[in-house]
Amino acid sequence: MARILFADDDESLRMLYQEEFQADGHELHFAATGREAVELAKMVHPDLIVMDIRMPEMDGLEAMGRIVAEDNEVPVIIYSAFPHHKEDFSSWLADAYLVKSMDLGELRRTIERTLRDKGC
Amino acid sequence: MSDTLPANMLDQLPLRLYIVDEGHQARTLNGELLPTPGVIHGSDCHVCVLGEDHCPIRQSSRDGRPRHLRLPPHLCGGERSVDLDIMPLRGEQAGSVLVVERDVDEGDLELSRTDAGMERQLRQLDILNQVLAALQQVRDLDRILRIILAGLTFGKGLEFNRAFFFEVRGDEVFGRLAVGPLDGGEAERIWARQDLSRLSLAELFAQLDADEEAPPIQRHVEQLSFHLAAAAPQLRVSLERQACTMLRLPPEREPGSVCLLDMTGSQESWLVPVRLPAQGSSPDGEEGAIRPARGELRGFLLVDNAITRREPTSEHLDALTSCARHLGFALERARMNRDLDERLQELQDAYAQLDRRQEQLLKAEKLAAVGRVTGNLAHEIKTPLMSIGGFARLLVRELAGQEKARDYADRVLKESRRIEHILEALLDYGVPQMLRREQVDLAVRAWQQTERLAEDFRERGIAFTLEVPQDPCWVWGDPLRLDQLLHIQLQNVLDLNEPRRDGGRCRSLLVRVEQDEDATRLIVADDGPGVPTHLITTLFEPFVSGRESALGLGLAQARDIARRHGGDLHLAQPGRLGGAEIITTLQGRNHGTHPVRG
Numbered sequence: 001m002a003r004i005l006f007a008d009d010d011e012s013l014r015m016l017y018q019e020e021f022q023a024d025g026h027e028l029h030f031a032a033t034g035r036e037a038v039e040l041a042k043m044v045h046p047d048l049i050v051m052d053i054r055m056p057e058m059d060g061l062e063a064m065g066r067i068v069a070e071d072n073e074v075p076v077i078i079y080s081a082f083p084h085h086k087e088d089f090s091s092w093l094a095d096a097y098l099v100k101s102m103d104l105g106e107l108r109r110t111i112e113r114t115l116r117d118k119g120c
Numbered sequence: 121m122s123d124t125l126p127a128n129m130l131d132q133l134p135l136r137l138y139i140v141d142e143g144h145q146a147r148t149l150n151g152e153l154l155p156t157p158g159v160i161h162g163s164d165c166h167v168c169v170l171g172e173d174h175c176p177i178r179q180s181s182r183d184g185r186p187r188h189l190r191l192p193p194h195l196c197g198g199e200r201s202v203d204l205d206i207m208p209l210r211g212e213q214a215g216s217v218l219v220v221e222r223d224v225d226e227g228d229l230e231l232s233r234t235d236a237g238m239e240r241q242l243r244q245l246d247i248l249n250q251v252l253a254a255l256q257q258v259r260d261l262d263r264i265l266r267i268i269l270a271g272l273t274f275g276k277g278l279e280f281n282r283a284f285f286f287e288v289r290g291d292e293v294f295g296r297l298a299v300g301p302l303d304g305g306e307a308e309r310i311w312a313r314q315d316l317s318r319l320s321l322a323e324l325f326a327q328l329d330a331d332e333e334a335p336p337i338q339r340h341v342e343q344l345s346f347h348l349a350a351a352a353p354q355l356r357v358s359l360e361r362q363a364c365t366m367l368r369l370p371p372e373r374e375p376g377s378v379c380l381l382d383m384t385g386s387q388e389s390w391l392v393p394v395r396l397p398a399q400g401s402s403p404d405g406e407e408g409a410i411r412p413a414r415g416e417l418r419g420f421l422l423v424d425n426a427i428t429r430r431e432p433t434s435e436h437l438d439a440l441t442s443c444a445r446h447l448g449f450a451l452e453r454a455r456m457n458r459d460l461d462e463r464l465q466e467l468q469d470a471y472a473q474l475d476r477r478q479e480q481l482l483k484a485e486k487l488a489a490v491g492r493v494t495g496n497l498a499h500e501i502k503t504p505l506m507s508i509g510g511f512a513r514l515l516v517r518e519l520a521g522q523e524k525a526r527d528y529a530d531r532v533l534k535e536s537r538r539i540e541h542i543l544e545a546l547l548d549y550g551v552p553q554m555l556r557r558e559q560v561d562l563a564v565r566a567w568q569q570t571e572r573l574a575e576d577f578r579e580r581g582i583a584f585t586l587e588v589p590q591d592p593c594w595v596w597g598d599p600l601r602l603d604q605l606l607h608i609q610l611q612n613v614l615d616l617n618e619p620r621r622d623g624g625r626c627r628s629l630l631v632r633v634e635q636d637e638d639a640t641r642l643i644v645a646d647d648g649p650g651v652p653t654h655l656i657t658t659l660f661e662p663f664v665s666g667r668e669s670a671l672g673l674g675l676a677q678a679r680d681i682a683r684r685h686g687g688d689l690h691l692a693q694p695g696r697l698g699g700a701e702i703i704t705t706l707q708g709r710n711h712g713t714h715p716v717r718g
Contacts, residue, residue: 081506099544
């Protein structure tokens with residue numbers, strides 16, 4: 001079992017992630033803004049973070065920067081509707097960059113692989 | 121005049137009267153038959169036989185217009201000149217003419233000579249003026265030359281028999297233009313025609329311009345060329361001079377040397393070099409310097425009187441020199457005008473290019489704005505769509521056993537997926553991504569892409585041929601984007617030939633990569649029915665498609681990728697297989713190793 005932090009400002013998506021991944025037996029945490037994600041990461045020390053980019057208060061890239069500055073080991077998967085943020089070098093900190101899709105299969109596979117690589 | 125004049129009165133007058141009838145018989149007014157006058161020499165030095173077309177008596181008889189001729193003493197077999205007044209008769213005697221021969225008083229003759237001299241000078245001036253006026257309006261070199269040469273040979277003005285212009289280019293001399301008769305026989309025909317048509321000089325210019333067939337002398341002169349080094353020394357010396365030089369056919373030719381007069385067929389000719397004007401000079405010769413600088417030699421004017429063999433007067437030769445000088449200026453003006461025209465054309469081209477660039481820029485800006493809006497819109501739509509689709513998928517899972525409700529959820533899921541694909545295409549097109557350039561072998565990429573889709577082609581019964589050169593086709597580009605460019609075009613063929621549609625519409629596909637110094641070309645050609653006519657001009661525009669279900673972004677995106685790599689896409693139709701052929705042009709081998717900022 002792993003602790004996974006999902007950061008996304010869309011409530012429905014957070015709910016969808018919960019429905020989709022809770023059955024996998026992971027401990028799930030959710031943040032609605034980048035700032036919340038930073039705070040929550042400090043508190044729960046997740047094994048993996050799935051981070052949206054466009055969020056209020058603080059965007060996902062900045063949040064990822066702050067989190068990684070505190071904990072260099074935590075893997076981050078950028079999960080965004082925009083493919084072109086790949087060009088932004090701040091996104092290169094992430095372990096993976098996925099374009100959002102209603103088919104969550106690719107996200108699931110990436111989560112499993114990343115956790116495996118981390119030894120979880 | 122009548123036959124009631126007493127004969128003794130006629131004897132007292134310095135007159136002789138006779139009537140020449142249509143049969144060329146000459147009779148006195150009393151009906152006495154006179155011996156036929158035979159040869160009449162006109163004052164214009166035309167030699168004509170009574171009854172021939174040029175005979176002024178015959179001409180008067182035909183056109184009903186009076187003529188006047190003055191016969192100089194040596195032609196009259198005496199010491200006095202004789203005037204001939206030729207007056208056509210009317211009524212019953214129509215066709216006959218009354219000829220009045222009158223001895224000319226020497227005092228009157230001298231006066232008449234002075235008058236004639238002034239008249240000749242006036243005619244020359246008039247011709248020169250007309251030539252200059254015509255030159256002002258002309259830029260074309262051949263027209264300039266025709267005007268000059270026509271002026272030199274025109275009627276009773278400068279009246280040289282023939283005029284030539286030879287062009288000098290470096291050491292070589294080329295016959296460029298000639299006006300006048302090639303030989304005596306042609307001279308009769310040309311001059312008779314001119315006498316009858318009585319063209320003005322301006323009309324003659326127009327006629328020369330309108331003549332479609334080159335006259336024999338022109339065809340002759342165009343074949344003449346020689347090296348200056350091989351020319352007789354007399355010619356080379358003449359070209360060094362500013363003024364007119366007379367050239368005379370030497371009795372013996374120097375072995376191996378070129379004799380210009382042999383080429384033109386005359387015994388003697390007069391030559392004036394034609395030079396571009398030196399800086400500060402004027403066509404009227406007022407340089408204000410003791411030794412005026414000489415301009416570049418462009419050729420020379422050559423005139424002769426090969427037919428009439430008349431010696432030109434010094435006035436004629438002055439006029440010739442003046443013509444050569446003005447020709448130099450006209451050539452310079454024509455050259456400057458041509459330069460000006462070229463500059464103007466360059467400017468117009470630059471403006472047109474600027475207009476096109478501005479139009480493209482505007483279009484690109486509009487598309488970029490549309491792209492940004494589309495991108496944002498797609499993002500805003502995509503997030504709720506993910507929820508709809510995601511929960512629909514969960515419903516499908518949860519509703520196992522409730523087939524009808526499950527089917528509904530499944531439909532929601534499928535439609536959501538379709539919208540998601542459209543959004544992805546919009547996002548991909550609307551938000552261009554940075555190129556990550558590296559050396560890419562386009563031949564290998566083409567092979568990989570066709571291999572990837574080989575099975576799909578086989579399913580549709582399409583035989584594809586891949587033609588690539590043995591050597592690598594290096595281009596400096598983004599490998600993923602170039603793959604995308606290839607894939608779009610191949611997928612386009614597949615989509616148009618879906619088995620469900622009508623069992624396939626093309627049977628053969630050619631994918632060819634070729635490269636030279638300047639360009640690398642990717643050619644995708646098929647044997648299908650081609651792009652519908654109404655789509656040809658807009659095929660590469662976004663949202664244009666031959667298929668109703670397609671969004672029409674594929675080829676627009678392919679063109680965008682090509683353009684961002686410094687190339688473009690073109691449609692050739694019918695292509696080499698008879699159907700559509702899309703040619704992607706990218707930078708050539710020369711550019712392949714130099715990074716270009718994308």
